[in-house]
Amino acid sequence: MARVATLCWSIWHHRNDVVWTDSPILPNQVGRIVYDAWNDWFTVHHLKREENYIFAPPTTDRVVTMGACFRDHEGNFVAGFAQRQHVTLSTVEGEAWALLQAMKKANLRGLNMVQFESDSQVLTEAIRTRRSGNSEFSLIVADIIKIMLSCINFEVKFVRRQANMVAHTLARATISWASFYRYEIIPLCIERLLVNEMH
Structure with missing residues (x-):
């Protein structure tokens, strides 16, 4: 069944x-x-289960992870990176922080025509409308807009979460890695996702 x-x-x-x-x-x-x-x-x-469980109270530390995958115009893997930070951010602030980090890395790599994809509609709308304010989210969006003004061929596009699984998989994998990890070859955790997306 x-x-x-x-x-x-x-x-x-x-x-x-x-x-x-x-x-x-x-x-x-x-x-x-x-x-x-x-x-x-x-x-x-169907794995054998251990019967001895030790309770550990939940940690008060908040960990924000992000993953980015740079691809060429045909969808082929170019590079990627994943990062982990111990900060307290809301979900939408974390999405904005991740996009800001990806833009900084793309700019450092000298990439000049980049389409960034985010599954946060709140974030993409805030960037499109150039929303301003004094919240942490608004300040991060302002930094994103500054980069986009200096890199005029950077574009932010909204995609459904299912279309953004490569970045989410890298972000989840970051929890068990060092705080920053750069990829020059396709990591195994996203290889199948990339192959499926290209077919």
Whole structure:
């Protein structure tokens, strides 16, 4: 029953990709994705479980992680980086901080025509309307706008979260790495996502 549910979900998910982003996928690829997802789920849920659990109170430290992947005009991997900071930011402030870091890195690499993608509609609208204010979020947006004024070929585009999974996967992986990590070759954690997006 679970395999059928996984298959139905995958068909529905990839049907939405065709409708929303016009990115069709071959039926055998859908089957392979379902097979991999089922095996991942089955492996995790059938591991031997330890009965001794130690409670650790939640930490008061807030960790913000971000990931960025630079690609060329054909979608090929050029470079990437991931970063972790111990700061207290709201979700939208964290999204703005991540975009600001990506813009700074792109500028340092000498990239001059860059389309940045964010799944935060609040952030993309604040940049588009050049919203000002005194909040932490507004100050970060002001820094983003300053960079965009000096790098006139930088553009920010809103994308659905599903289309931004490479950056989210890098950000999640950063939790277990050093505070800053730069990639010149495709990291294994995003390799399959990049290959799927290019097909």
